[in-house]
Amino acid sequence: MSDYLHLLGLPFMQRAILAAVFTGIAAPAIGTYLVQRRLALMGDGIGHVAVTGVALGLLTGTTPTWTAVVVAVIGAVVIELIRERGHANGDVALALLFYGGLAGGVLITGIAGQSGxxxxxxxxGSITTISVSDVIVTMILAAVVIVICVGLSPQLFAVSHDEEFARVAGLNIRFYNILVAVLAAVSVTVAMRTVGLLLVSALMVVPVATSQQLTRTFRTTLGAAMLIGPLASVGGLLISAYPTEVRVAPGATIVLLALAFFVVAWPVGVLLRARRRMRQPFPVVQVSPHEVIDEHPHDHGKDCGHVAVPHGDHVDYVHGGHRHAVHGEHYDEH
Amino acid sequence: MVELSNGAVAITGRPILRGIDLTVRSGEFVALMGANGSGKSTLVRALTGLRPLASGSLSLFGTPLADFHDWRRIGFVPQRGGAGSGVPASVWEVVASGRLTHRRLMRPLGRRDRAAISEALEVVGLAHRAREGVSTLSGGQQQRVLIARALAGEPELFFLDEPTAGVDLPNQQVLADSLETLSERGSTIVLVAHELGPMAPLIDRAVVMRDGRVAYDGPPLTSHEVYETDHGHHHAVHVRHDHAPHVSSPLDSREGMAHE
Structure with a gap:
């Protein structure tokens, strides 16, 4: 245990934790808008394309982070333009791009003479390879993503929610769409060092899926996702650093931890939604004939244990599949 | 307020709307009617700038479309399955996004904005459900949310694309009441509708589209009349026309006529 604490104090570990915190906040922030426009897999696509960028960096000897940013941004813009143009073969075109990116990356790495x-x-992902300059770049890029995602949230919400409406409201749709694509590309490369390119999309999507189990407004969904994200990324990092015989890449533990949060939140969400539906007011319609029950073994009241549902000007109690409404001394079946 | 002269719209090179002249004056309540595929939705999309004109000229509030930037004067209710999306959003949040035309970048909502949002929710009768998730509402209620969103921007001119499609009668009545309130306040309304239903008494003027052209423009018609506006110069067109020679029986052509 003391070994572990010592390890956490080492500079490379602290760099990794810093990078994980920023990544964990930025990725779900942009991921929320991707999920909102039902493009949850876009991050995955950009990640695949960015592999080519990394390989180019390895080949030319420049920092892979920068070549990855450039290639990922180009890839994201191309994906966005394909999406904007076509309905017909959009997803096939995207698939071609994804696999091209991955294959290209493996090929170029081979040419560069670098090992797999x-x-x-x-x-x-890998914690030990993060340099000081990597951390600084990660922090700056992540901060930019976070500031834009939160600051422009009214605009981004409107564009992602209803493009046509936003356009008639005078917003430059193409600008915002490309902005989202570029931000997604930037967060992919930011997360590259901690989660890794192939798993980065999980950090963008899973915290959002988790938080929307429990929320019903957009703001709380965004906020909760940005809270769950760093919990998962830092938690996963610490697990992967725990000294055992086996070495696991942090990407795997981060994503599995995020998924574990989802698995916990899911049944809670199912329960919450069922409860909410149960308590939805019954519609008020013209009075239809109802039965009067004189004798009732039970007094319905505030804490009687039966679900109370508003129904117009009174309350119906759900009792064994019936709707009981107090009416003076007796109950009516509604 | 809206002036379209000799407007034409082509989608992927295929002419959809041709030779449309339409002027909407301030305070008017215009219904754009017609059968499916007659071009009424395309027309309203052209009027809002969503579809580029292939030819002709469009001006909004006396300004040519290319120079028009005063989008806060326009409220648009698109034709949409519902008000939901991939992430939960509350009714209030969706309506608040209608306030965007009045907001500057990176500024929080002001008191004026909040007042407009609650007022809009009041008009459509959903103020008591503002905090609920929009996707938990029924289809008709979601449609009312979309109208409230347009209302929140306090526009002078409304475009509504089939707001009553798939909405039950009680909800249509609420929609009609909301539109009546707007109309009484002096708003100009352009409404695309297949069936007018409870909105029929509100209409000042009906424009009937047929196959991409204006077939009728004048006082309101009953929906029965809408589909009979042939004006006596209707050319019978065989819609099905394949290259294989075929014999058209008298019954076929009569059936074809009945569909027109």
């Missing part, structure tokens, strides 16, 4: 394990640190 070097590429793998980018695919699934």
């Amino acid at each position: 394990s070097r590429l793998q640190t980018f695919l699934f």
